[in-house]
Amino acid sequence: MTKLKWGMIGGGKGSQIGPAHRLGAQADGLFEFAAGALDHDAEAGRAYAAELGVRGYADWQEMLEAERGKLDLVTVATPNATHFEITKAYLEAGFNVLCEKPMTMTVEEGEEILRVAETSGKICAVNYCYSAYPMVRQARAMVRAGEIGKVRLVVTNFSHGHHGDATDADNPRVRWRYDPAMAGVSGQFADCGIHALHMASFICDDEVETLSADFASTIPSRELEDDAMVNFRMAGGTVGRLWTSSVAIGRQHGFDIQIFGETGGLRWASEQPNQLIYTPMGGRTQIIEKGEGGLHDDAARLSRVAIAHPEGFPLAVANIYVDLAAAIRGESRDGLPGAEAGLRSMAAVHQAVASAKSGGDWVDARPPMFR
Amino acid sequence: MTKLKWGMIGGGKGSQIGPAHRLGAQADGLFEFAAGALDHDAEAGRAYAAELGVRGYADWQEMLEAERGKLDLVTVATPNATHFEITKAYLEAGFNVLCEKPMTMTVEEGEEILRVAETSGKICAVNYCYSAYPMVRQARAMVRAGEIGKVRLVVTNFSHGHHGDATDADNPRVRWRYDPAMAGVSGQFADCGIHALHMASFICDDEVETLSADFASTIPSRELEDDAMVNFRMAGGTVGRLWTSSVAIGRQHGFDIQIFGETGGLRWASEQPNQLIYTPMGGRTQIIEKGEGGLHDDAARLSRVAIAHPEGFPLAVANIYVDLAAAIRGESRDGLPGAEAGLRSMAAVHQAVASAKSGGDWVDARPPMFR
Amino acid sequence: MTKLKWGMIGGGKGSQIGPAHRLGAQADGLFEFAAGALDHDAEAGRAYAAELGVRGYADWQEMLEAERGKLDLVTVATPNATHFEITKAYLEAGFNVLCEKPMTMTVEEGEEILRVAETSGKICAVNYCYSAYPMVRQARAMVRAGEIGKVRLVVTNFSHGHHGDATDADNPRVRWRYDPAMAGVSGQFADCGIHALHMASFICDDEVETLSADFASTIPSRELEDDAMVNFRMAGGTVGRLWTSSVAIGRQHGFDIQIFGETGGLRWASEQPNQLIYTPMGGRTQIIEKGEGGLHDDAARLSRVAIAHPEGFPLAVANIYVDLAAAIRGESRDGLPGAEAGLRSMAAVHQAVASAKSGGDWVDARPPMFR
Amino acid sequence: MTKLKWGMIGGGKGSQIGPAHRLGAQADGLFEFAAGALDHDAEAGRAYAAELGVRGYADWQEMLEAERGKLDLVTVATPNATHFEITKAYLEAGFNVLCEKPMTMTVEEGEEILRVAETSGKICAVNYCYSAYPMVRQARAMVRAGEIGKVRLVVTNFSHGHHGDATDADNPRVRWRYDPAMAGVSGQFADCGIHALHMASFICDDEVETLSADFASTIPSRELEDDAMVNFRMAGGTVGRLWTSSVAIGRQHGFDIQIFGETGGLRWASEQPNQLIYTPMGGRTQIIEKGEGGLHDDAARLSRVAIAHPEGFPLAVANIYVDLAAAIRGESRDGLPGAEAGLRSMAAVHQAVASAKSGGDWVDARPPMFR
Incomplete structure (x- = not known):
């Protein structure tokens, strides 16, 4: 080849x-x-x-x-x-x-x-x-297979503290994020929040339909938000909660997601990406390991080395390329995020900004062409 | 004695x-x-x-x-x-x-x-x-001493999954929580959420002034909410985020709090109550242990056994009695939650219900007598 | 009553x-x-x-x-x-x-x-x-019930770093531990090691028969050992490994035990005593929580508060008194450690000292009256 | 280039x-x-x-x-x-x-x-x-720089449970490991133990001089050991403890190391390789993150992506190639394990076998040419 x-x-x-x-x-x-x-x-x-x-x-x-x-x-x-x-x-x-x-x-x-x-x-x-981590794919496949039942609730955070220093106001690597001239309408939500929002849709296999946002510039000199909470509802009725922050000092790369269904719950965190935590309703919490036997296909094929040999962020990026190579060769890869995902994120950003400005009104999160 | x-x-x-x-x-x-x-x-x-x-x-x-x-x-x-x-x-x-x-x-x-x-x-x-755990007192004392600077943001969760079974509709130990005739105006927020809200005030040494709530009954037969998100602002300007749920299957007793200030961050979780996680801005995350040398007085006096010998929930309750005994004998114990705290919680519950019904309007969270 | x-x-x-x-x-x-x-x-x-x-x-x-x-x-x-x-x-x-x-x-x-x-x-x-923690009782009951098969291997550590400061030579709270005139034949093994050795016997429901020891005084001024490794064999053939240290700086109270049988493994740690980690052979690791449904009787009756409300060291001591009260009233309490356990520990200490002095010879660990 | x-x-x-x-x-x-x-x-x-x-x-x-x-x-x-x-x-x-x-x-x-x-x-x-993980390099550099003082004690484990099924006796992927005709004189110690022994030398920057071993075949049909404990002493006097097992059901890839010096302690685990845990004597435990500012050069240059973006096992292998490329181009790379390391491992394996057979006699662990 x-x-x-x-x-x-x-x-x-x-x-x-x-x-x-x-x-x-x-x-x-x-x-x-x-x-x-x-x-x-x-x-x-x-x-x-x-x-x-x-x-x-x-x-x-x-x-x-x-x-x-x-x-x-x-x-x-x-x-x-x-x-x-x-x-x-x-x-x-x-x-x-x-x-x-x-x-x-x-x-x-x-x-x-x-x-x-x-x-x-x-x-x-x-x-x-992030959607290409094997254990994220496992979560998605479990949801699709009904292993936690209909999803009632998804809770996701993407919060770090790397912009927590107010004296960074003149640091060009930080400042532009909060300047509408360079960053557009949103700071932290557009930067990190949309990863979390995408993942909620990705794992739940559903789309965000409405949202209500609360934005804050906890460092007052910032024009754009450095902390945001977005509540949402998915088309299928799932309730969503998304918190994102860049002033959460002590969180390094706190991207995590919890999915709660009618018959079970799942947890995944980007800082320990090789494990997926699963609790069947009424049963004990179990640790699903990347590379263990019996994973769903999409999770199994994106693992490179044996169980408990950690694989990290660069190989999640590599997994995007693995799926791209397959797609270029004509194989179907429905896990590959495409232009529609990019568009939906952008609509959510603009609508969240509008909602936050209105004091938290519930708004349609969808791009006009999908309403 | x-x-x-x-x-x-x-x-x-x-x-x-x-x-x-x-x-x-x-x-x-x-x-x-x-x-x-x-x-x-x-x-x-x-x-x-x-x-x-x-x-x-x-x-x-x-x-x-x-x-x-x-x-x-x-x-x-x-x-x-x-x-x-x-x-x-x-x-x-x-x-x-x-x-x-x-x-x-x-x-x-x-x-x-x-x-x-x-x-x-x-x-x-x-x-x-929960406010009487030694490491919660340590957090409060650190905030008061300015060790993390002015608090910008407090994020707290109190979520479990013990009411996640929809077939529990007839279980009397669960059902009453979601029945206004027995539980009043609120389900999960009134049951668990107010612990989290109290702790935010307690550690930040500040009061909740306004809030906006999103309530959901993820099990549709429930009249009262089993999941709630409450955004709030404190009198001193601190931004607050509070999530509480009873359908978060896999979370056993997920009560935790994160406090982010101008110069540092703190984290505490009720399931591992003997450690307080502290990150000074620009420095490394540190683990503060119950019983270590140099704790603030209020934390040190409420520890009974040596460092790394865990103390749990029943002894947090006992600490309330320790402070009560002192107060009865006439010593001042400003950490003892009193009627004002109980009143403020009730006001927050009623106002959160009103906000949630209005679609998330920001409302005054204070009791009328304190407005 | x-x-x-x-x-x-x-x-x-x-x-x-x-x-x-x-x-x-x-x-x-x-x-x-x-x-x-x-x-x-x-x-x-x-x-x-x-x-x-x-x-x-x-x-x-x-x-x-x-x-x-x-x-x-x-x-x-x-x-x-x-x-x-x-x-x-x-x-x-x-x-x-x-x-x-x-x-x-x-x-x-x-x-x-x-x-x-x-x-x-x-x-x-x-x-x-420590043997009276509910989750230790659960481990013992699981072993007795054959839930992990015949025990092949038990690995336990009790290591801390609180005597790691060489300048403590004159600190009376530390010095006596390493002075034969006050501490007897052994320092760290007699102090902490015997807790671990007792627990190995307790959970495995078996007795230590032979052992081989390696003692070290890593702070050279100490006459008695501040670090010890003891390999052992139980009567039923189980292989044992026990490490204990007082110079393991960074370990606060590192008492843990792992039990590996023919069909499963168990892990417990004293710093997080409310969980028992269980892995059935070929299956996923599960978290057993104090207070969950379906625990063995001896674990269930020694829990005081609901699942995920931690109980700590003082209540483990209290559990010894719970069992004593029952025993005094004439009820059988086979989990209560008695004089035989005290005697066996003492024999193991003296035999470990002899083994270490001989360069690790395997010796009979039993008291003469039980040989 | x-x-x-x-x-x-x-x-x-x-x-x-x-x-x-x-x-x-x-x-x-x-x-x-x-x-x-x-x-x-x-x-x-x-x-x-x-x-x-x-x-x-x-x-x-x-x-x-x-x-x-x-x-x-x-x-x-x-x-x-x-x-x-x-x-x-x-x-x-x-x-x-x-x-x-x-x-x-x-x-x-x-x-x-x-x-x-x-x-x-x-x-x-x-x-x-494993020696090429950034945080392992950081540990080594800290030891070399004297940041934990003279090393008193190193404790390392490499234990998994993937060979815990006795019915695997006929599974060719497992069986050969315990058959001297294919595996040589040692099973688990030669397979996994030498990684741990190498790392002890690597981080401590010292060589193993003497050792005493206890081997066990916990599955009796095995001719070679599936569990081993090796005590050792380094040239500089450091005490060593090494446990390795393939029947530790529930441990997936339990390779970890703890280094205890006169003024501090370090911990690292291969399943969470992006953090190094450091405790200065008398101070609080700190989490050192891959990618944070101020790492030692050798750790900093082998990180590819930002702090808290995990890097895993395949990139540790890649780091070996990074150092090889540099060495081929004539740059010095003293962290690259060479033939001497390979030889020392082999000598340790053979001497551990001899010690175990003798009942734990202390033996010279060095290759004859280095005695």
């Missing part, structure tokens, strides 16, 4: 996201890194591409022209505000695209991407990589 | 709460169990009192008359709807009272108790026993 | 062990604290007894004469080297005795106590209080 | 170890997989090589001749008994080699490999991959 050809926009020298995607694409030997427009500085981008041994370009436009028909997949890992333009252009030019989240800045752009992806017939995936 | 004389109303044979209070009162040798009206069945109550070797009475009225001036403290552990009447009568008759929560069913009753307690000059305590 | 009368030798003002026993005896209302020879200083002892409201004595001899026939139980909580003489005298005088561990300093003394206890017909219990 | 060329012997279709090495070599884009003799079945090996897109060979001899001078590194992942012959031949032919553990079956072979590696000037690394 020859390797698929892969290119990247963004992810230049010193970025966190570049190495994560290169590892994700290359870890399983499925993709060959072939080309990149890696930096907004054309020279730096070309130099870094040369260092990495791939074809380098000054910008995404140049790369699009030169690589047309030569790449099986392009990853877009540029600043958020550019995702829409680049993703759209590559899809229209016939590339498959993996776009970093958020897919777009507005709902209208999201609807546009969805239309372009459908028209082009190309894959447009969005990197909701 | 002679033992104080103690009596109990309720807590009859087979109850959970009776042994908990008897252990709490007797564990440290501070109180002598002297009298009781232990059962709504007069005969059973007298027989059980005889078995326990104390003076027994047919009902609380009989006991009030007979024990006037003979008891240093009476504990009221009867069904919720009777707390008001009994507590009021005993206070007026010159007894000190420890009342189980909820102190009353209505706000008006709560205001009345507060007035009677003040007029009588007697102690009226409410059994918010 | 009238309360049983209880007296204590030792446990004077400021001791840790006095309050623990008073709480243990009084928590459940089973014993009335009636008399004490509480201090080696006669005046101080009498004064403290008066303060506690009990009959006070200058020394144990005076108390023995005065209380003959008046007490249902006497607890011996004096310095280790005096346990033998006092326990023996009280048994011979017709008292039931609860002796702190170690029961004696020599094997011969232990054999003597066992004989005296048998002759007198009185109860001689030894305070291996 | 052009990629280094890499080949593999063994790791054929369906093996666990093949994918782990391919991921390890390719994850960071440092090596290009170029050639392989992947299967003892020549046809199957060639076919799998073709499928993977690399040059395929019938056996290691054919590959050695054909690839001489063309590969920068060869990984030997064949059955244990063949490691010596293949590793020796490749070193002599001028290849750098990464050999799976155990490097050899006998001490003499180990000494031979060490000599050949030195003579050839080539790199001979052994895959003690």
Whole structure:
């Protein structure tokens, strides 16, 4: 099986996201890194591409022209505000695209991407990589198989404390998150909250229909929220609770989710991702281990090493690429988050902002095209 | 030091709460169990009192008359709807009272108790026993000492899954919780949520001013809520998030609290009550152990055995009695929850119900007399 | 049911062990604290007894004469080297005795106590209080019921770091532990190790037959060991591994035990005593909670409050008194550790010392009278 | 930077170890997989090589001749008994080699490999991959920097229960481990124990000098041990305790290590590899997180993603390749386990067997050439 050809926009020298995607694409030997427009500085981008041994370009436009028909997949890992333009252009030019989240800045752009992806017939995936952990897939498969009954309640948090220092007001790596000029309408909810909201939908196999939000800027100098609570209801009636914060000092990467059904409950946490905690109603809590016998297929196939040998975040990203490789080769991968997921997130962000501004009114969380 | 004389109303044979209070009162040798009206069945109550070797009475009225001036403290552990009447009568008759929560069913009753307690000059305590864990006192003392700076955010949960079985609709031990005729205006929030709300106030040393609630009956046959989310704001500006549920299958007794300040964060969980987790901003997470050197006074004095020898729930109840004994002897114990705490809880319950019915409107959480 | 009368030798003002026993005896209302020879200083002892409201004595001899026939139980909580003489005298005088561990300093003394206890017909219990945690009783009952098959292997640790400071050489609270003149032949193994060894026998319902020991004084100025490893074999063939240390800085009270049988494994840890971890062979790890439905009788009856309300060390001590009260009233309590357990510990200590001195030779761990 | 060329012997279709090495070599884009003799079945090996897109060979001899001078590194992942012959031949032919553990079956072979590696000037690394976890490197660096003082005691376990089923006697994947004809002189200690022993040396930066062993075949049909305890002393005087088991049902992959020094203690566990637990003497336990600021260099450079994004076992293997790539390019990497480590492990295995047979005699654990 020859390797698929892969290119990247963004992810230049010193970025966190570049190495994560290169590892994700290359870890399983499925993709060959072939080309990149890696930096907004054309020279730096070309130099870094040369260092990495791939074809380098000054910008995404140049790369699009030169690589047309030569790449099986392009990853877009540029600043958020550019995702829409680049993703759209590559899809229209016939590339498959993996776009970093958020897919777009507005709902209208999201609807546009969805239309372009459908028209082009190309894959447009969005990197909701937490959904690709084996134990998240196990949770989803258990819910689908009815193993906890109809889901009554889903509770999820994505809270950290890395923006808890008020004196960081001038730290450019932090400040932009709370500046509408750069971050758009939402700070913490758009950054981390949508991962949690996506996962709630993903595991429950259901869509968020309505929501009510309470946003706070606990550091008063911030224009956008650094803490948010979003209550929601899913189409199937499930009640949802989502808390996200960037001032929760002591939480490092507190992304967790609990799913409570009629006949059982599940818990998963991103800092201990290889275990899924399951309690059947009236029974004892059990620890489901990545790699144990009898897992659902989607969980079993995404494990690489034996039970209790932990697999972490970079391999969850790699799992997105595993599913992309399969999808590019024509196999169905319904766990791969696509443009619709990206659009739904963006609608939820904008509606949560509206709700918070209104003092918590319940609003329709869906994109207009799905109402 | 002679033992104080103690009596109990309720807590009859087979109850959970009776042994908990008897252990709490007797564990440290501070109180002598002297009298009781232990059962709504007069005969059973007298027989059980005889078995326990104390003076027994047919009902609380009989006991009030007979024990006037003979008891240093009476504990009221009867069904919720009777707390008001009994507590009021005993206070007026010159007894000190420890009342189980909820102190009353209505706000008006709560205001009345507060007035009677003040007029009588007697102690009226409410059994918010979680607040008496040594590590909860440590958290409160750290907040007061400014060790985490001004508190920006407090997040607390009290969620279990013991009412998760829909077929329990006819189980009398469960059903009454969701029946307004017996439970009043609120189910899960009034039962467990107010412990969490009290603890938020207690540790932050601040009062809840406004709130917005989302209630759900995830088991549709229930008239009252079995799951609730309450967002709130404290007088000092602290943002609050409180989730409580009785259908969270797999959570046994998930009462925990996180307090995030300007310069640090704290975490405590009732299932592992002997540790307090502390993270100074920019530093490493530390584990503070009950019994370690250098604890704040209020935490140190309420520990009985050495570091890492766990102390549990019954001794938290006992700590309430430790503080009561001190208060009865005239020492100041500002950590002892009193009638004001009981009243504030009741106001919060009623206002949360109103908010939830209105679709989440922000309402004043305070009792009218404190607005 | 009238309360049983209880007296204590030792446990004077400021001791840790006095309050623990008073709480243990009084928590459940089973014993009335009636008399004490509480201090080696006669005046101080009498004064403290008066303060506690009990009959006070200058020394144990005076108390023995005065209380003959008046007490249902006497607890011996004096310095280790005096346990033998006092326990023996009280048994011979017709008292039931609860002796702190170690029961004696020599094997011969232990054999003597066992004989005296048998002759007198009185109860001689030894305070291996960890064995009275509900979840330890559950483990033992599961083993007896064959739920993990024949036990192949038991692994236990009791390690802390509270003697890890070499500059403590002059601290009298630490120094005596490593001084043969005061502590006898063994330091850490005799102090903590025998709790672990007793628990291995207790849960496995089997006796240690042979052992091989490796002792170390990791702080060179210490004459006795501060770290020990003891391998052993039980009568039924079970392999045992026991590590104990007082220089394991960072372990607070690291007493845990793992039991591995033909068809399952169990784990319990004293710092989280309300859970027992169970893995059936080929199945998932399960969390057994104190207070859950379906526990074995001995575990169920020793729980006081509902599931997930933690109970801790003082209530494990109280459970010893619960079983003593039952035994005094003539009910059988086979879980109550008696003189034989005290004797076997002492034999194991002396034989481990001999083995360690020989470079790890395997030796008979049993008291001569049981060989 | 052009990629280094890499080949593999063994790791054929369906093996666990093949994918782990391919991921390890390719994850960071440092090596290009170029050639392989992947299967003892020549046809199957060639076919799998073709499928993977690399040059395929019938056996290691054919590959050695054909690839001489063309590969920068060869990984030997064949059955244990063949490691010596293949590793020796490749070193002599001028290849750098990464050999799976155990490097050899006998001490003499180990000494031979060490000599050949030195003579050839080539790199001979052994895959003690656990030593390449960032937090293990942090522990080692802290010990070296004196942050816990002189190490008094190291306690390590590597115990699982995956061979706990006695009816597995005929399961070929299990049976060979306990059959001297295939596994050599030792079962569980040679399989898992040597990882733990290596890590003790690695973190303490010291060598095991003497040891005493207790082996048991808890499943009686096994000729080799399935459970072992090894006490040891290091050259610098550190006391060591090592327990390893394959019948510890309920432990999945229980590899952990605790290091206790004069001024602090450290703990690390392979199932939660991204945290290192540190307790300064007299202070609070702290959680050191992979990726936090201020880590020692060797820990910082081997982290790929941000704090609290877990990295797992496959990336520890990848870290071995990171260090190999650097070493091949001429940079010093003193953390890379080499032939000496492989030899020391083999000597310890053989001496532990001798000690266990003698009833626990203390023996010299060192290879003859280092005595």
